[in-house]
Amino acid sequence: ANVSLNAIIDQDRLNAEVRAVDETETLDLVADFATTLQHSGSLSSIRLAEGARTPLRLIGSGPIAPLWSLAAPPDLRLDGDFDVNINNGIGDTLRFTGPLRFENGSFEDGFTGLYLTAIEVEAELDQRGIGFQTARANGGNSGSMSASGNYLFDGSSAVTLRLDRLNAFNRSDVSATISGDAQIDRQNRKTRIQGDLEVDQARVNVANLPGTGYTTIDVEFTDQMEDASAEGPAREAILLDLDVEADRRIFVSGLGVESEWGIDVRVSGSAGQPRL
Secondary structure, eight states: OEEEEEEEEETTEEEEEEEEEOTTSOOEEEEEEEEEEEOSSSGGGOEEOTTOOOOEEEEEEEESHHHHHHHSOTTEEEEEEEEEEEEOTTSSOSOOBEEEEEEEEEEEETTTOBEEEEEEEEEEEOSSEEEEEEEEEEESSEEEEEEEEEEETTSOEEEEEEEEEEEOBOOSSEEEEEEEEEEEEEETTEEEEEEEEEEEEEEEEGGGSTTSSOOOOOOOOHHHHHTOOOOOOOOOEEEEEEEEEEEEEEEEEETTEEEEEEEEEEEEEESSSEEO
16 A cells, blocks of 8 residues: 655644555545644654644545454455544544444454355444444355444453354365354453354364374474564464254264264363364
């Protein structure tokens, strides 16, 4: 994206506008703000006046992918179009209020295989956090899900999910169609997912499960370690506490096995290494 800055200083008052536009002109994001300056007679001494209010407005729309890539881990992909019109009132705080909208979205997690399409979100930003008015998506294969709740600026959140025959995993080892309700709670940089789910149908190929292939040995070479690039943002811990049931229609195959199962299990542990 191309970023431009236009600013005017009139006596001790600064008015400025920052605009970001991409090459296709589909992204147009503008931030305008004003504040009071003070100085002691030289250009290098110019600074914000103590206690100065800085009203700031952010308005614009466009594709979210360029902005998402700046902050998200590389194995998380988000596409779609956003629309934002928020401000911090008279400028005595950095907390913003106003509407947020996201549509035509898709999300893919390369680690778990989760894939969602047709994502649509309408939310309202206030002094405490973000309240979701509408949040829904389709599974990458079939089914749908909806959500409601809040994400607060203190790092906590409480979101309720409703799954309707959702089939949202692109994996070679596991596919599943799931219905039910779940709650996502976040406290102290830890996310817990709990709820009651019913597996409408699932297929598991044990030959493709992680750990069933060739055993590998981790080797580190000194010259490679010295030139290693910086790692992306770290993932937060996701803890599971789920009751999962299915009368039947869980088909397990591979390595000479052809079987159909029913289950009644509790899933705990982390999302990367769940315990059954």
